Amino acid sequence: MPEWLLKDENYVPQGDKDTFINKSILSLLGVLSRIRAQGGYKTDRLAVNPTLKVGFTVLLVVLLSISRSFAFVIFINVYLLAALCLLKGEEILKILKTSFAVAAFTFIILLPSVFWGNYYSICMITPKVFATVTAVNMLSHSTKWNAITGAVKSFFVPDIFILVLDITIKYIFLLGEFSLNMLYSLKLRSVGKNGDKYTSLSGVAGTMFIKSKEMAEDMYSAMECRGFTGEYRRYQKIKFTFADFLYIMIHMAIIFVFIYLERA
Amino acid sequence: MHIPDNYLSPSTCAVVGAAMVPVWAVAVNKVKKEITKAKMPLLGVGAAFSFLIMMFNVPLPGGTTGHAVGGTLLAILLGPWSACISLTIALLLQALLFGDGGILAFGANAFNMAFVLPFVGYFIYKFIKDRVKSEKGEYLGIALGSYFGINAAALLAAIEFGIQPLLFKNAAGQPLYCPYPLSVSIPAMVIPHLLVAGFVEVLFTVAIVAFIKRVSPGILYEGAKQKTRPLYGLIAALICLSPLGLLATGTAWGEWGSDEIAQVVSGGKALGFTPQGMKNGFSFESLIPDYAVKGLPDVAGYILSAVAGAAVLILLFKIIGSVKKNKTENISG
Amino acid sequence: MIDLKDVSYSYSGIKALSHIDLHISKGEAVVLMGPNGSGKSTLLKIINGIAVPDSGVYRFNGEEITQKKLQDTKFSKLFHQKIGFVFQNSEVQLFCPDVFDEIAFGPRQMGMSETQVQQRVDDCLELLSIQDLKHRQPYHLSGGEKRKVAIACVLALNPEVLTLDEPMNGLDPRTQRWLVEFLVRLNRAGKTLISSMHNLEMVQEISRRAVLFDENHTIVADCPTRDLLEDMDLLKKVNLVDEYYHKHDGSGHSHFHIHSSPFHED
Numbered sequence: 001m002p003e004w005l006l007k008d009e010n011y012v013p014q015g016d017k018d019t020f021i022n023k024s025i026l027s028l029l030g031v032l033s034r035i036r037a038q039g040g041y042k043t044d045r046l047a048v049n050p051t052l053k054v055g056f057t058v059l060l061v062v063l064l065s066i067s068r069s070f071a072f073v074i075f076i077n078v079y080l081l082a083a084l085c086l087l088k089g090e091e092i093l094k095i096l097k098t099s100f101a102v103a104a105f106t107f108i109i110l111l112p113s114v115f116w117g118n119y120y121s122i123c124m125i126t127p128k129v130f131a132t133v134t135a136v137n138m139l140s141h142s143t144k145w146n147a148i149t150g151a152v153k154s155f156f157v158p159d160i161f162i163l164v165l166d167i168t169i170k171y172i173f174l175l176g177e178f179s180l181n182m183l184y185s186l187k188l189r190s191v192g193k194n195g196d197k198y199t200s201l202s203g204v205a206g207t208m209f210i211k212s213k214e215m216a217e218d219m220y221s222a223m224e225c226r227g228f229t230g231e232y233r234r235y236q237k238i239k240f241t242f243a244d245f246l247y248i249m250i251h252m253a254i255i256f257v258f259i260y261l262e263r264a
Numbered sequence: 265m266h267i268p269d270n271y272l273s274p275s276t277c278a279v280v281g282a283a284m285v286p287v288w289a290v291a292v293n294k295v296k297k298e299i300t301k302a303k304m305p306l307l308g309v310g311a312a313f314s315f316l317i318m319m320f321n322v323p324l325p326g327g328t329t330g331h332a333v334g335g336t337l338l339a340i341l342l343g344p345w346s347a348c349i350s351l352t353i354a355l356l357l358q359a360l361l362f363g364d365g366g367i368l369a370f371g372a373n374a375f376n377m378a379f380v381l382p383f384v385g386y387f388i389y390k391f392i393k394d395r396v397k398s399e400k401g402e403y404l405g406i407a408l409g410s411y412f413g414i415n416a417a418a419l420l421a422a423i424e425f426g427i428q429p430l431l432f433k434n435a436a437g438q439p440l441y442c443p444y445p446l447s448v449s450i451p452a453m454v455i456p457h458l459l460v461a462g463f464v465e466v467l468f469t470v471a472i473v474a475f476i477k478r479v480s481p482g483i484l485y486e487g488a489k490q491k492t493r494p495l496y497g498l499i500a501a502l503i504c505l506s507p508l509g510l511l512a513t514g515t516a517w518g519e520w521g522s523d524e525i526a527q528v529v530s531g532g533k534a535l536g537f538t539p540q541g542m543k544n545g546f547s548f549e550s551l552i553p554d555y556a557v558k559g560l561p562d563v564a565g566y567i568l569s570a571v572a573g574a575a576v577l578i579l580l581f582k583i584i585g586s587v588k589k590n591k592t593e594n595i596s597g
Numbered sequence: 598m599i600d601l602k603d604v605s606y607s608y609s610g611i612k613a614l615s616h617i618d619l620h621i622s623k624g625e626a627v628v629l630m631g632p633n634g635s636g637k638s639t640l641l642k643i644i645n646g647i648a649v650p651d652s653g654v655y656r657f658n659g660e661e662i663t664q665k666k667l668q669d670t671k672f673s674k675l676f677h678q679k680i681g682f683v684f685q686n687s688e689v690q691l692f693c694p695d696v697f698d699e700i701a702f703g704p705r706q707m708g709m710s711e712t713q714v715q716q717r718v719d720d721c722l723e724l725l726s727i728q729d730l731k732h733r734q735p736y737h738l739s740g741g742e743k744r745k746v747a748i749a750c751v752l753a754l755n756p757e758v759l760t761l762d763e764p765m766n767g768l769d770p771r772t773q774r775w776l777v778e779f780l781v782r783l784n785r786a787g788k789t790l791i792s793s794m795h796n797l798e799m800v801q802e803i804s805r806r807a808v809l810f811d812e813n814h815t816i817v818a819d820c821p822t823r824d825l826l827e828d829m830d831l832l833k834k835v836n837l838v839d840e841y842y843h844k845h846d847g848s849g850h851s852h853f854h855i856h857s858s859p860f861h862e863d
Contacts, residue, residue, distance in 0.1 A: 089586025167308030181689035192706030202471030203692030
């Protein structure tokens with residue numbers, strides 16, 4: 001045993017500006033917890049066929065985007081708030097947090113235009129952005145993600161592409177956990193002033209890349225062992241429930257309101 | 265850099281998205297040639313990497329941090345066509361599942377960040393690397409490629425924003441989407457990218473490529489020697505485009521100058537500006553009732569307000585309920 | 598030295614630790630045992646300040662560790678110097694281009710001169726008998742070599758407490774044997790050791806004290822290791838072993854032991 005190891009270290013650290021580690025950890029944690037939450041979703045809420053959900057959410061986004069009627073934008077916002085009531089409290093909180101944050105950002109971005117006498121933009125685009133973000137986040141918070149990627153199939157997207165999407169989500173999680181632990185370890189060992197932060201950061205990101213290559217090779221071998229030849233079919237059960245019927249009716253009504261309000 | 269929905273008109277999104285379709289088609293074909301069909305799913309791992317790269321915060325002088333997009337990095341690591349597909353998938357998941365970037369604007373975002381960024385970056389890198397045959401030359405290529413790659417993407421996004429008020433106005437002449445003309449959008453987007461984000465991208469890209477070259481040089485993408493013809497074509501196109509951008513800004517600046525500034529100047533100092541703002545303030549007051557009356561019968565308006573009020577109350581109770589529940593769980597559990 | 602009072606923790610609603618009370622004194626060696634997912638790794642994360650308890654108090658050297666304190670850079674850097682963590686997956690700990698840089702990462706940050714750093718790195722390399730890896734790239738080492746480098750780069754900080762998450766995982770028997778003896782030496786040199794472990798044969802050689810978790814994420818036993826290993830019913834109850842598990846002899850000794858270990862003298 002070397003002598004220094006037998007004594008306690010008498011060390012007074014210097015401060016260092018290395019918030020990039022904490023910030024990277026936080027953004028990774030955000031993504032990972034979103035994916036982890038997938039395991040906990042129950043299907044009893046908004047149990048509408050995911051294809052319908054994806055389709056009508058996109059429709060809603062299109063209608064909002066082309067609408068010139070303030071009344072329609074407000075109508076959609078009210079509808080979304082009402083629909084939001086069907087979700088769980090914590091989900092609502094997460095969705096609304098994002099919506100308000102994005103809307104506030106939009107408001108600030110558009111604020112200068114007010115000084116040029118343009119009130120239309122800030123009045124229309126801010127609530128439109130709020131509604132769009134709410135609609136998309138409602139979709140992603142109330143639907144299992146593999147159902148969303150599967151729903152894309154109904155829009156003539158090849159099956160192999162959906163497989164790639166699912167693999168991407170899975171590997172975002174795997175590689176994300178890996179890099180999260182690397183960042184933790186970087187953080188634990190950053191006990192003083194890091195003179196070369198770029199080398200550390202590139203070590204983490206570069207190792208993630210090498211690891212991703214290795215994982216890809218492993219996955220390919222595993223798939224080959226299971227007889228994968230590049231053909232992939234995604235099977236879907238199509239059931240039509242009362243909830244689906246209701247959902248279609250609501251959106252028919254929205255289209256009707258849109259036409260009614262825009263005709264002027 | 266992720267353009268959200270409602271800033272671009274759906275038609276702009278459609279046009280740019282349509283421009284992306286042949287790019288995707290060629291990319292899929294190219295990638296199929298480079299890797300076998302059975303290896304296609306591996307693109308998912310590349311996409312996961314591109315997604316995660318955007319999560320990293322890069323340290324900047326003074327202790328602040330910035331985000332890198334990593335488009336040029338991916339093009340250098342995976343080759344530009346694979347990078348295009350990987351970035352497209354990453355952007356799609358961001359739009360669809362994480363609410364980052366618009367769904368309608370997905371085509372535009374893909375065009376800027378999955379096509380223009382990696383290709384401009386890669387071609388500049390390759391152009392320099394093939395001519396300056398030394399390690400220095402290669403890193404110079406990486407640095408310039410990543411710098412101009414992200415700036416080209418930013419310029420493009422700025423142009424997409426900036427043409428909105430020119431093309432899409434309502435009857436009253438007010439812009440329907442992004443209200444800022446090229447004279448505002450280009451400096452607002454490009455200056456921060458030229459001064460900060462471009463260098464973040466350079467530092468990030470150079471450091472990571474250097475690390476991987478040192479640790480695992482074998483896994484880097486080795487592109488075939490680039491034919492110079494398409495490259496010169498691209499550079500020529502860029503050269504043609506840049507004065508176009510300047511021209512556009514120039515005229516827009518002129519317009520803005522003659523109208524707005526003259527008004528402010530002729531109105532005289534600060535006082536001249538305030539009454540104008542107030543005048544518009546009144547028209548703002550009238551905007552909502554005007555719309556409400558024109559579009560919606562009174563009864564419907566009341567019902568709508570009632571639903572909104574009820575929904576807000578329910579949401580509030582549910583959120584409070586969930587927060588309380590969490591707290592008690594923490595205490596008891 | 599380490600003091601946890603009524604500590605609970607959960608990951609986005611999923612419980613990981615429930616009402617943990619644990620006190621560890623300076624110079625002790627403690628092994629955390631329990632089935633997969635019982636909360637051992639989470640506890641190590643809390644001890645290292647990577648996670649902060651949802652409720653309850655964690656004190657290190659008498660000072661409460663809170664989110665707020667960890668945000669103070671100087672405090673958190675000193676805290677991280679005093680307590681080292683060897684991750685379960687050694688791969689995640691290695692992010693430098695070569696082994697020398699990897700081990701020098703900590704000492705360099707601590708403001709040592711380059712000759713001091715050299716000395717310390719050489720000491721660490723020798724301590725773990727990995728001198729020949731000095732200029733290799735960590736990523737391409739074998740599993741056992743990676744573990745040794747990871748331990749070396751944590752030791753280079755000279756922490757007072759060393760925490761190890763499943764240090765025996767993925768090692769061949771010879772390297773496991775070596776690591777057991779190395780940990781005993783470290784403990785005798787005065788380092789406090791906390792490790793989570795599955796390998797029942799090796800547990801009693803590393804530490805006299807064992808802490809057992811059950812699947813409800815609570816501590817169900819905190820006693821001398823030998824007593825715990827005798828209590829087959831309890832080990833079965835927490836699903837750590839099944840009925841087919843048996844000791845190699847009835848005296849409480851297992852096949853593997855080193856007689857030079859001080860822990861067998863009592």
